[in-house]
Amino acid sequence: MPEMIGYIAATLTTASFLPQAILTIKTKDTESLSLSMYSLFTLGVFCWLVYGVCILDKAIIFANAITLVLAASILSFKIYNVLFKKG
Amino acid sequence: MPEMIGYIAATLTTASFLPQAILTIKTKDTESLSLSMYSLFTLGVFCWLVYGVCILDKAIIFANAITLVLAASILSFKIYNVLFKKG
Numbered sequence: 001m002p003e004m005i006g007y008i009a010a011t012l013t014t015a016s017f018l019p020q021a022i023l024t025i026k027t028k029d030t031e032s033l034s035l036s037m038y039s040l041f042t043l044g045v046f047c048w049l050v051y052g053v054c055i056l057d058k059a060i061i062f063a064n065a066i067t068l069v070l071a072a073s074i075l076s077f078k079i080y081n082v083l084f085k086k087g
Numbered sequence: 088m089p090e091m092i093g094y095i096a097a098t099l100t101t102a103s104f105l106p107q108a109i110l111t112i113k114t115k116d117t118e119s120l121s122l123s124m125y126s127l128f129t130l131g132v133f134c135w136l137v138y139g140v141c142i143l144d145k146a147i148i149f150a151n152a153i154t155l156v157l158a159a160s161i162l163s164f165k166i167y168n169v170l171f172k173k174g
Contacts, residue, residue, distance in 0.1 A: 002141035009138050012131025019123035029119040036106035044099025051096050054089035 007059075014063045017070035030078040038075040045071055094146075101150045104157035117165040125162040132158055 024030060045068045052060030111117060132155045139147030 002138055005134055005138045005141060009131050009134035012127050012134060014131075016124045016127035016131060019127070020121040023121040023124075024119065027119065032111065032114065032116040032119045034107040034110040037103045037110075040099050040103035040106070044096050044101075044103060047092055047096035047099060051089055051092045054092060 010059065010063050014067050017067055017074070021070040021073050024074050024077050028077060028081070030074075030081045033074065033078050035075075035078050035082060038071060038078055042068065042071045042075050097146065097150050101154050104154055104161070108157040108160050111161050111164050115164060115168070117161075117168045120161065120165050122165050122169060125158060125165055129155065129158045129162050 024033070045064050048060060048064040049068055052058075052064055111120070132151050135147060135151040136155055139145075139151055
């Protein structure tokens with residue numbers, strides 16, 4: 001039972017970044033997104049991935065590899081807008 | 088060593104929501120935030136908290152209790168804006 005809740009939790013927190021990535025790619029608007037948040041979060045997810053590789057946990061590797069791609073995409077749009085556009 | 092990376096990862100992904108919550112509370116602007124993302128994410132973090140309570144893991148409980156407060160605050164602003172303002 002706890003394992004089941006853990007899997008549901010991991011699926012939800014990983015999948016949640018998909019609609020944000022889609023919205024950001026579609027609108028290219030990142031004004032209300034925090035640069036600090038996505039910088040820290042992307043770095044954190046990268047650390048989770050390294051942790052997963054260290055302890056050879058496939059679920060941690062898989063979930064964080066997906067989240068890393070999504071978070072890094074959102075961060076790229078934010079950095080581009082900060083550098084070349086307003087916010 | 089892997090434990091250290093795990094702690095760094097947990098600290099980064101938890102702490103990352105603080106600058107987003109501060110930005111959202113300060114500007115009240117949520118236009119580029121995805122409602123689906125914050126709904127799924129807040130629910131997911133709640134599941135992580137329940138999971139932590141089930142397996143009696145203090146680190147999981149602590150990290151997700153903080154993230155839940157931050158994510159729920161951001162979600163509340165988004166829902167308010169969707170209901171009463173534009174986006």
